[in-house]
Amino acid sequence: MTIPRNIIDEITKLRLEISTHDDLYYIKNDPGITDLEYDMLMKRLIEIETLYPELLSPDSPSQRVGGKISKEFNNVRHKQVMLSLSNTYVREELLDFDRRVEQLTGSEDYKYVAELKIDGVAISLHYKEGLFSLGVTRGDGQQGDDITANLRTVRSIPLKAKLFEGIPEEFEVRGEVYIEKTAFLEMNKYQEEKGGKIFVNPRNAAAGTLKLQDSGMVAKRPLTMFAYSLIYPETANNKLSSHWKGLELLDRMGFRVNPIRNIYDSIEDVIAFCNEWNGKRDTLHYEIDGAVIKVDSINQQEKLGATAKSPRWAVAFKFSAEQVETKLESVNWQVGRTGAVTPVANLTPVFLAGSTVSRATLHNVDEIERKNLHLGDMVIIEKGGDIIPKIVEVVLEKREINAEKITPPVGCP
Numbered sequence: 001m002t003i004p005r006n007i008i009d010e011i012t013k014l015r016l017e018i019s020t021h022d023d024l025y026y027i028k029n030d031p032g033i034t035d036l037e038y039d040m041l042m043k044r045l046i047e048i049e050t051l052y053p054e055l056l057s058p059d060s061p062s063q064r065v066g067g068k069i070s071k072e073f074n075n076v077r078h079k080q081v082m083l084s085l086s087n088t089y090v091r092e093e094l095l096d097f098d099r100r101v102e103q104l105t106g107s108e109d110y111k112y113v114a115e116l117k118i119d120g121v122a123i124s125l126h127y128k129e130g131l132f133s134l135g136v137t138r139g140d141g142q143q144g145d146d147i148t149a150n151l152r153t154v155r156s157i158p159l160k161a162k163l164f165e166g167i168p169e170e171f172e173v174r175g176e177v178y179i180e181k182t183a184f185l186e187m188n189k190y191q192e193e194k195g196g197k198i199f200v201n202p203r204n205a206a207a208g209t210l211k212l213q214d215s216g217m218v219a220k221r222p223l224t225m226f227a228y229s230l231i232y233p234e235t236a237n238n239k240l241s242s243h244w245k246g247l248e249l250l251d252r253m254g255f256r257v258n259p260i261r262n263i264y265d266s267i268e269d270v271i272a273f274c275n276e277w278n279g280k281r282d283t284l285h286y287e288i289d290g291a292v293i294k295v296d297s298i299n300q301q302e303k304l305g306a307t308a309k310s311p312r313w314a315v316a317f318k319f320s321a322e323q324v325e326t327k328l329e330s331v332n333w334q335v336g337r338t339g340a341v342t343p344v345a346n347l348t349p350v351f352l353a354g355s356t357v358s359r360a361t362l363h364n365v366d367e368i369e370r371k372n373l374h375l376g377d378m379v380i381i382e383k384g385g386d387i388i389p390k391i392v393e394v395v396l397e398k399r400e401i402n403a404e405k406i407t408p409p410v411g412c413p
């Protein structure tokens with residue numbers, strides 16, 4: 001069947017229009033049309049593609065809607081291993097890192113790029129002639145799962161990258177897929193209403209979603225992504241000289257790159273960046289668990305090399321666990337399957353590290369004694385190992401004079 005000229009014109013126009021609005025909405029955060037107008041465009045596009053399936057193409061915005069079911073994911077070997085970062089926790093460890101970099105780079109000057117460490121899921125994206133061709137999970141670092149169908153539904157991942165002078169025909173982009181804090185709360189609320197799985201935190205929700213075997217379901221979840229590294233193949237004609245330039249190129253190619261980043265000459269400035277964001281993490285729409293510090297020059301990165309697990313040219317600076325203050329309202333005595341009685345604190349609900357917390361574990365009666373807890377106390381809580389919140393300490397200054405001690409039940413509850 002020959003396809004009428006006007007249909008070809010219409011589909012070309014529709015695709016361009018939809019990708020422009022995708023870019024405005026998902027990358028630039030500045031919507032150009034209403035949701036309804038957008039839906040109408042998409043509906044018409046899918047209508048034409050259903051009528052003329054020969055017009056379907058992998059970079060059509062209609063591919064964002066998903067629908068592909070995969071029995072299992074294929075295993076894919078990474079062209080370049082996906083290393084993880086070694087962690088630092090205190091200033092002194094960053095100074096040690098800097099001393100090692102200084103020693104190993106010899107007498108050369110070097111710069112650091114400081115970024116936020118997004119608490120999500122690492123992914124690798126491959127592009128051929130500008131088209132998104134393969135998306136892989138980190139897996140064990142050597143090989144991961146082919147989750148291309150799922151990643152196509154993530155609107156902030158360009159199906160077609162903008163190409164220009166100097167960009168090789170094939171390249172790889174690495175980044176973090178994550179869910180914003182408010183989107184996560186809404187998503188869990190929706191899950192609760194329909195009796196679906198409730199997720200512990202945004203990272204867990206992003207990881208669980210990427211493993212779904214139905215990309216149509218993935219399309220309905222609010223995944224987004226920040227790109228944090230551009231990789232050229234060894235066979236490319238030109239070489240990327242600096243990580244910072246790579247981030248700028250990614251931005252120009254239409255990827256979402258976190259604007260919170262900086263390039264510094266000295267480790268002291270890097271430390272100031274870390275301290276600043278450790279204090280301001282609450283102000284972000286997404287969760288971070290630290291900062292990442294990378295030597296900027298790719299030549300120097302290669303010179304520094306890597307150990308079996310992590311590169312010597314980069315390091316993570318992990319922030320301390322988030323803490324908030326709330327009120328201890330009452331204590332429940334829970335009887336477990338083995339008959340052991342565990343006290344559980346009921347708290348005034350507060351938002352902490354990705355979810356609303358209204359209960360905390362108290363372990364046992366000794367713990368209540370040790371922490372000197374009274375009913376109505378203001379307490380500091382944090383998430384232990386990310387999941388179950390625990391009470392760190394009591395804010396004694398705020399205790400009411402006649403506060404009641406917590407007493408265990410006399411008989412078995």
Ligand code: IVH
Nearest residue numbers: 083084085115116117118122176228292311
């Ligand atoms: S660079 C070899 N930059 O943190 C360097 N990683 O162990 C590779 N992450 O799971 C990572 N934000 O996915 C880098 N701005 C950022 C990051 C980042 C989050 C994750 C990464 C990996 C872990 C590092």
